Amino acid sequence: xxxxxxxxxxxxxxxxILAILPFLLGFGRSTMxxxxxxxxxxxxxxxxxxxxxYAGQISLGHAAFMGLGxxxxxxxxxxxxxxxxxxxxxxxxxxxxxxxAIGLILGLIALRLEGHYLAIATLGFGVTIQQxxxxxxxxxxxxxxxxxxxxxxxxxxxxxRESFYIFSLVILVLLSIFSYNLIRSKIGRxxxxxxxxxxxAQAMGISLFKYKLIAFSLSAFYAGIAGGLYIHLIRxxxxxxxxxxxxxxxxxxxxxxxxxxxxxxxxxxxxxTVIPEILKEIPLIGEIRNFSMILTGVALILVIMFxxxxxxxxxxxxxxxxxxxxxxxxxxDQEVV
Amino acid sequence: xxxxxxxxxxxxxGGLKAVDSLSFEVKQNSIYGLIGPNGAGKTTVFNCISxxxxxxxxxxxxxxxxxxxxxxxxxxxxxxxKGLVRTFQNVELVKTMTVLDNILIGLHSKxxxxxxxxxxxxxxxxxxxxxxxxxxxxxxxxxxxxxLENHLAASQPYGIQKLIELGRTLVSEPKLxxxxxxxxxxxxxxTEELAKLIKRIRDELNITILLVEHDMSLVMEVCEKICVIxxxxxxxxxxxxxxxxxxxxQKAYLGGEEx
Numbered sequence: 001x002x003x004x005x006x007x008x009x010x011x012x013x014x015x016x017i018l019a020i021l022p023f024l025l026g027f028g029r030s031t032m033x034x035x036x037x038x039x040x041x042x043x044x045x046x047x048x049x050x051x052x053x054y055a056g057q058i059s060l061g062h063a064a065f066m067g068l069g070x071x072x073x074x075x076x077x078x079x080x081x082x083x084x085x086x087x088x089x090x091x092x093x094x095x096x097x098x099x100x101a102i103g104l105i106l107g108l109i110a111l112r113l114e115g116h117y118l119a120i121a122t123l124g125f126g127v128t129i130q131q132x133x134x135x136x137x138x139x140x141x142x143x144x145x146x147x148x149x150x151x152x153x154x155x156x157x158x159x160x161r162e163s164f165y166i167f168s169l170v171i172l173v174l175l176s177i178f179s180y181n182l183i184r185s186k187i188g189r190x191x192x193x194x195x196x197x198x199x200x201a202q203a204m205g206i207s208l209f210k211y212k213l214i215a216f217s218l219s220a221f222y223a224g225i226a227g228g229l230y231i232h233l234i235r236x237x238x239x240x241x242x243x244x245x246x247x248x249x250x251x252x253x254x255x256x257x258x259x260x261x262x263x264x265x266x267x268x269x270x271x272x273t274v275i276p277e278i279l280k281e282i283p284l285i286g287e288i289r290n291f292s293m294i295l296t297g298v299a300l301i302l303v304i305m306f307x308x309x310x311x312x313x314x315x316x317x318x319x320x321x322x323x324x325x326x327x328x329x330x331x332x333d334q335e336v337v
Numbered sequence: 338x339x340x341x342x343x344x345x346x347x348x349x350x351g352g353l354k355a356v357d358s359l360s361f362e363v364k365q366n367s368i369y370g371l372i373g374p375n376g377a378g379k380t381t382v383f384n385c386i387s388x389x390x391x392x393x394x395x396x397x398x399x400x401x402x403x404x405x406x407x408x409x410x411x412x413x414x415x416x417x418x419k420g421l422v423r424t425f426q427n428v429e430l431v432k433t434m435t436v437l438d439n440i441l442i443g444l445h446s447k448x449x450x451x452x453x454x455x456x457x458x459x460x461x462x463x464x465x466x467x468x469x470x471x472x473x474x475x476x477x478x479x480x481x482x483x484x485l486e487n488h489l490a491a492s493q494p495y496g497i498q499k500l501i502e503l504g505r506t507l508v509s510e511p512k513l514x515x516x517x518x519x520x521x522x523x524x525x526x527x528t529e530e531l532a533k534l535i536k537r538i539r540d541e542l543n544i545t546i547l548l549v550e551h552d553m554s555l556v557m558e559v560c561e562k563i564c565v566i567x568x569x570x571x572x573x574x575x576x577x578x579x580x581x582x583x584x585x586x587q588k589a590y591l592g593g594e595e596x
Contacts, residue, residue: 181456185466186445187452187455190445192431192433197430199389202389203414203423203429204442205416205417205509206414207414208414
């Protein structure tokens with residue numbers, strides 16, 4: 001699981017190229033918004049992958065944590081006086097910590113359930129929290145929605161999509177490194193052991209309850225941070241965004257991108273965000289409402305059938321295929337001779 | 338000195354009494370066998386000792402050096418910390434992990450670190466990882482698995498997988514290992530190797546062994562004392578020779594005439 005020095009160098013190179021690419025190519029504002037959204041969803045998917053991919057637990061209510069993060073950060077940055085930039089850092093941190101705390105409390109109750117029952121319980125949680133967003137107007141401003149300010153860090157304004165991109169990319173990279181470090185040490189091994197054999201994990205001293213709780217609250221933290229960033233990018237939030245559709249999309253991102261893969265989380269987020277935007281441009285298909293939902297469903301089925309390990313490990317699938325066709329071609333050539 | 342004392346253990350599932358006031362004692366540094374026909378309740382006894390089941394009645398006392406632990410006071414995942422660890426009848430490995438990582442899991446409760454130190458990879462973590470990996474490499478060497486450490490556990494043959502599982506228990510430096518049918522699915526020569534290994538574990542690592550087994554040749558060769566149970570009750574206890582000559586045992590296995 002440990003990356004070699006060469007791999008680390010390659011990844012650093014890719015990240016650097018990704019960071020300067022928008023400045024070189026000069027994308028339009030809407031494209032930049034989309035790229036920013038990919039980064040933000042990558043953060044949420046990264047956390048969700050800890051839960052689903054590494055720990056093997058399901059949740060159908062994680063949109064609620066993301067929404068919670070968004071409202072918390074909006075509320076704090078709107079209420080606190082100008083502190084130069086500290087209020088934004090505080091807002092985004094609390095956007096992660098509040099969902100983490102709620103996730104802990106929910107986990108204490110819900111994680112006694114397993115499989116389908118856990119899925120139903122978290123689904124119920126998601127719906128409940130969304131309802132709270134609608135009704136608790138003092139905090140969320142209800143259906144009218146809530147505005148938020150652009151981040152201003154100690155004089156540096158992140159109002160432009162490009163500067164925001166660098167900021168969110170840095171957070172994504174930091175959180176990816178955190179995940180990667182965690183996965184390759186004791187806690188990561190505990191999570192994976194729990195996923196693959198609960199019996200063995202228990203016999204080896206792993207408290208299932210504790211590790212489920214770790215995975216659940218950590219994924220809530222990631223989702224909250226993503227929500228906190230989202231609100232300062234779009235600068236407007238309303239309750240309908242945080243419904244079941246988003247929860248299912250998070251699930252689809254992780255499955256399509258690749259379970260138990262950090263790279264997969266990013267690829268999945270990109271797939272779910274970018275593909276619908278491209279489809280919109282195509283005549284006829286673009287006019288079908290909710291076509292992206294249909295596509296997500298189809299993509300999920302295809303991935304599960306043909307590349308169960310997701311996009312991140314597609315090369316393992318292609319390499320032998322290429323070799324095979326090459327070999328077959330060689331054989332044909334020989335036969336001809 | 339007895340390392341494990343099981344006293345009047347009873348557990349029933351619905352109306353079926355799987356274990357019926359069973360008592361036995363395992364001496365420190367011995368190899369103790371628990372045998373019986375299919376469905377006699379052997380694995381159930383194991384599951385009670387390793388706390389996967391909670392018995393209806395009885396006591397399970399585990400003595401680690403001078404401390405006595407009433408195992409019923411602990412949860413399943415706490416048992417290993419006391420110095421008692423088990424294997425499973427159907428190998429329970431983490432299939433997606435390497436041999437090395439699988440054995441590392443055995444050190445879970447002895448590895449330092451928490452979510453912050455590990456996530457941030459603070460300086461101590463790397464050292465700790467090196468420390469535990471060194472320990473695992475020693476066990477890999479002991480088991481003769483050198484060279485396989487970076488291979489996937491799932492791609493190993495069954496016999497090796499059983500050794501990996503054994504390695505995972507050994508690395509935790511236990512005082513007592515309970516083996517659930519270690520020879521199941523092994524051929525004759527593999528079983529012979531296993532018998533040697535079990536003796537080496539006791540002699541070189543000073544670990545007491547309690548095993549449940551169907552393979553009589555293994556049981557008779559390695560065990561110093563054997564307890565035979567049938568329908569959850571103890572029907573005989575003694576040395577391998579005594580057990581072989583016991584009429585009750587013969588009846589239980591071969592089905593004797595009712596007197």
